[in-house]
Amino acid sequence: MATAVRRKAAESADLDRAQKLELYYYMRLTRSLEERLVNLYRQTKVVGGLFRSLGQEADAVGSAYALDRTKGDILSPLIRNLGSMLVQGANPLEIIRQYMAKGDSPTRGRELNIHYGDLVRGFVGQISQLGDMVPVMAGVTLSFKMRGQDRVGLVYVGDGATSTGAFHEGINFAAVQQCPLVVIVENNGYAYSTPLSKQTAARDLKDKAIGYGIPGEQADGNDVLATYAITKRAVDRARKGGGPTLIELITYRRKGHAEHDNQSYVPSGEIERWEKENDPIDRYIAVLHADGVTSAELGAIDDRIRTEIDAATDEAEKSPMPEPTDALVGVYAEPSIVPPLWFREGIRSAVTAHERPASWGTHDG
């Protein structure tokens, strides 16, 4: 299957040595941070589910790296695109605070896991309804076009989301409007337990682009340089006014949908084969070694990451949980706070809270 789609990484020649090491840093940071979250999950310090991107770090990091942060490009990640958020400037401390539902997390405890965003750093938080971020990012990039800004947007969906109406409506709208939008379809083989064969009768998800009249391309999502290169071409095209591109990145989800999922539906040996033969970090390390990067250099990066994650963990553990009444703030700009319900404000009953007419109970008022 996917291993057949190896693409040469020659087009990544525009990356210098420091940038190539940065790609390694983000991939390793993604993996190590998720491993730390697993530890915290097992200690029941993570509130709710934990979502992994093990084996998919290259597609998130390589594609996000193709955006230009100095120009204000914006992406919207999916649940397995922690790596893309880190590239845009998300940090381990806020990720851990999010997962621990802390009061000083980016969403102040309102939303789970990596469901958060920051327009300044260039990422818009996803919601759970799959495909919905495609129309939203069509609108974000429509605003770039309307204002004549030199900015590009990128949105991630999984293989499963290509079956949604929102995906279809959003990509079609963006194509008609020639919005500067890159749509990454991250094909990792499964939507929860549903394999691609039950998701679509299409042979290749890139072919969906034909129906929208936009370029559809495909790359090996476990080759970080190939992922970068193919996305960079689409980003450049979008920036020049060439409209949207759909890119299918072939990868594989080595963990379950979430940490609780025992993956009973996966054919025996499949996960192990991908781990052994097609781990994106192992593959990239081999590329870097061939480029003359030493194990000591990579080890230093690993050490730096460990220190960062340790510090972030300590800091996040000290963070307070939210104040309960903060739940009432910020539904609207105006009014900015919802009044507490009467049974929450010191048990003043509705009746005693209101004056009675003189005639009350006499039926002559």
Next chain:
Amino acid sequence: MAETTYLEAIREALFEEMERDPNVFCLGEDIGAYGGAFKVTEGLAKRFGDARVIDTPISEAAIVGAAAGAAHMGMRPVCEMQFIDFISCGYDMLTNYVATARYRAMLGCPMVVRGPSGGYVRGGPFHSQNPEAAFLHTPGLKIVYPATAADAKGLLKSAIRDDDCVLYFEHKYLYRRIKEELPTGDHLVPIGKARVAREGKDVSIITYAATVWKSLEAAERLEKEDGLSVEVIDLRTLLPMDDEAIVATVKKTNRALIVHEDTRTGGVAGEITSRINELAFEWLDAPVLRITAADVPLPYSPPLEDYVLPQTADIIAGVRRLAQY
């Protein structure tokens, strides 16, 4: 000064707001050169160009979703649903994405979703709906539903300037039937404030949109035929609801009849009744009664539609029953 119709008032508001703020733009189906199914946006594309009056594919989810994305970036989109019945095709985007954006992600959605609503026009089940109850239950949205031309203009201008998403329902029966001389200048009507459409002291009718006019007609006849003084409250905004105005009229008349064109079960009237119960129970001399449509999809044929939708005679009967307590 010439009188302006309800429909023209909406168009005026769009023109004025697009003129005032370059971030305001419109998107919807057939709204550009064609001017929209009811011609509400006629002339807009000519004045402001295709880039600010965008003809979209038939994609309500994309219209709403794209508006949200643009709104995050500081634009102020106004979406047209060709008929408000199609807003359900954007329901997920509105309730899950737009309504929660500020709360969960500190992302503003300053946008308006507007469209022709309501019955009495022989439109059948899919061109006559009143969808307000489906959204009243969603924190994060605002809902307005004007009855007069002046409110149609002033509420739309306020909705466009609001920093959150406002659902703006416009009643197609009123489009060309209602006209008045509009206030001059930058006419804004505040969101969240009801209006006393007619002062009275014996019974209150609390209503909105097209049934405001039926209630006024009923009040007129009740005064002549029964000598009853009926107060009519036009809510104008359904979310946030003007509790103060509701409580004030109940305290004044001690009898409340709630009238709406939408179906009964789970409707806005149930919510208003509950608020009266919580906030002004001691002031009531009679049970709160509802005059609403029957709980059926709205049928097409005139005898059927007329039977299902609330009529002036129904409102009169409701007030008389309350007056007997």
